[in-house]
Ligand code: ASP
């Protein structure tokens with residue numbers, strides 16, 4: 001039994017959906033749970049629709065029409081027979097959306113967001129399932145709301161493992177009979193509360209869905225199909241020459257995610273690690289190529305060349321906190337300071353402690369920084385530098401450090417055996 005996850009880019013148009021069929025065709029006579037994201041940029045489009053619905057600003061009608069047109073174009077390309085039942089299935093989801101927006105929104109943005117945004121996956125999975133059928137790949141469409149049970153932290157729902165496990169076993173075991181081929185198509189990203197309201201697991205949460213299903217079902221492996229050949233040593237957005245990493249440990253992958261790499265949703269790795277289920281990241285363009293394998297191995301085989309990996313976090317602020325009276329920053333101060341960060345909800349990306357100062361690098365977003373600075377200024381002197389970048393290099397060597405930081409002013413530098421981190425500003 002395996003779990004495949006196809007993200008938004010892998011189902012962004014008719015051609016891409018056909019390609020999913022091709023990939024699946026390489027695995028006949030297997031039991032596969034296929035987890036699918038919303039098509040292309042649908043989640044962003046639904047976010048916009050939610051905002052327009054809640055604020056009554058913008059052109060809600062137009063945005064909904066665009067969403068319909070986008071999906072209808074894909075349908076028309078894949079299913080020339082307008083009488084095909086897929087048209088009805090997709091239309092039913094769109095009607096659900098119309099119903100939601102006919103009512104006045106309740107005063108809870110996150111709740112309304114989850115009811116609306118989750119519909120993207122409801123549509124995409126219908127289309128993928130119908131297309132696989134069309135190409136001769138028998139499959140069962142399963143509503144993931146029968147499987148993934150969560151609390152009601154809308155937009156960042158927390159999985160309730162006990163009920164989720166028993167639901168998955170009860171619902172999927174009869175389908176995955178363990179005898180030859182059976183394919184299930186279901187939604188990533190979406191869950192449900194005990195009151196039957198839709199929830200979502202956080203942006204990019206479909207990877208996590210695949211990991212939950214894989215770990216409960218004891219999958220042979222989980223594969224995330226992407227538009228890159230595997231986990232790369234740098235984000236192609238920032239680097240022209242990227243290299244694919246052949247293999248890495250869960251530990252490395254978690255650290256990379258922590259440092260800001262966006263390849264894999266950070267929550268994804270833990271259930272897989274706990275159940276020792278290998279994770280592959282592979283290219284849906286080159287499905288027969290190796291991709292990257294992420295497993296529990298502590299030490300990678302010698303023959304694997306160490307490739308330095310770069311992670312850039314832009315839009316950072318470096319905040320330095322100093323005592324007003326030249327007293328040392330000691331444990332009591334630090335615990336006070338940490339409490340302020342936690343209360344205001346600012347996540348620390350890097351910190352450095354010296355005799356008379358404590359510096360942290362944080363994300364600039366969310367407008368929380370002014371509140372934080374104000375709160376800190378009650379007891380401390382606060383200096384800050386905006387528009388800095390946080391650069392992390394794993395498996396570094398001096399040549400790569402020189403290359404990465406050239407033309408930049410360094411504010412903070414930290415090195416451990418495996419990782420070098422810099423807070424820098426462009427001066428070039
Ligand atoms: N569709 C959701 C998003 O774009 C979830 C996912 O793709 O993983 O964030």
Ligand code: MG
Nearest residue numbers: 007008037204
């Ligand atoms: Mg995605």
